[in-house]
Amino acid sequence: MAFILIIEDEVAINELIKRNLQLVGHQCNSVYDGREAVTEMNRQTYDMLILDIMLPGLDGFEVIRQSNHTPTIFLTAKNSLSDRIKGFSLGADDYLTKPFEMLELLARVEAVLRRTKKTANRFEQGDVKVDFDSHQVFCKDRLIECTPKEYELLEVLVNNRNIALSRERLLELVWGYDFEGDTRTVDVHIQKVRKKLGWEDRIKTVYKLGYRLEVQE
The missing domain is CATH 1.10.10.10 (Winged helix-like DNA-binding domain superfamily/Winged helix DNA-binding domain)
Known part of the structure; x- marks a missing residue:
């Protein structure tokens, strides 16, 4: 399974994602603002980021710029076409808008991990x-x-x-x-x-x- 960093400032959503990812076997860490995320990524290598855009410190777009091409799923309330295009142009592997279904997020995580060869097939x-x-x-x-x-x-x-x-x-x-x-x-x-x-x-x-x-x- 994968080592995933969850970057989401809403504590309840962060914990919900973490709990469900751990249920299916992933190892997770959580951070709650953009600057903390960059510090954590410099400290440790992750297989995937689950990344909000609207974050304190640095926004998600700036975080992904500093992610060293780590596979990333944007999970955000920003659902405009321009935001989606910007997210993908910066290297996002997927883009899911809130509110979201947890089973859909788990399926997208699995798909990205397989596609990027970060998990066993x-x-x-x-x-x-x-x-x-x-x-x-x-x-x-x-x-x-x-x-x-x-x-x-x-x-x-x-x-x-x-x-x-x-x-x-x-x-x-x-x-x-x-x-x-x-x-x-x-x-x-x-x-x-x-x-x-x-x-x-x-x-x-x-x-x-x-x-x-x-x-x-």
Whole structure:
């Protein structure tokens, strides 16, 4: 997993981001103003920055100028086209506006880390290995045949490990907003993934909500 610096002056948002990134296995530090961020980046190397624009001390645009090309996601209330263009022209890898969905931020973090080769393109837990590049799944070094939807469901669970996901959200993430089926589809596919990987005790049912993949990093 990655070492991430969160640069956000709203303490509650900073802590929320940190807690969720740590749940999925990342190591994080937090700072709350631009000058402190530059000092911290000079002190230590990070795999990624999650960076607000409107900061005390130095704004996010000045911070990214001094980031030594560290992969960066802007997370900001500034949503004008000119701000987006400026952010990308300064080297941002992604730009997400507030208010935001935490699951979307986690997905964007994972995408940027893979694209910039700052994280492994595989996941291992016990006897199970998931190769994200080839979309192949192995259990005890044996290739497991998964349908496309079973694989997509598994990847969503892995990328959001230790986070409870509702059946409705899993439907949106795996089957899409226009899917005409119901949440029983999720239950059926969860049972199949559990059985194929021997994860009956690892994919937990969250009462009256959905499912959570429990992982110890």
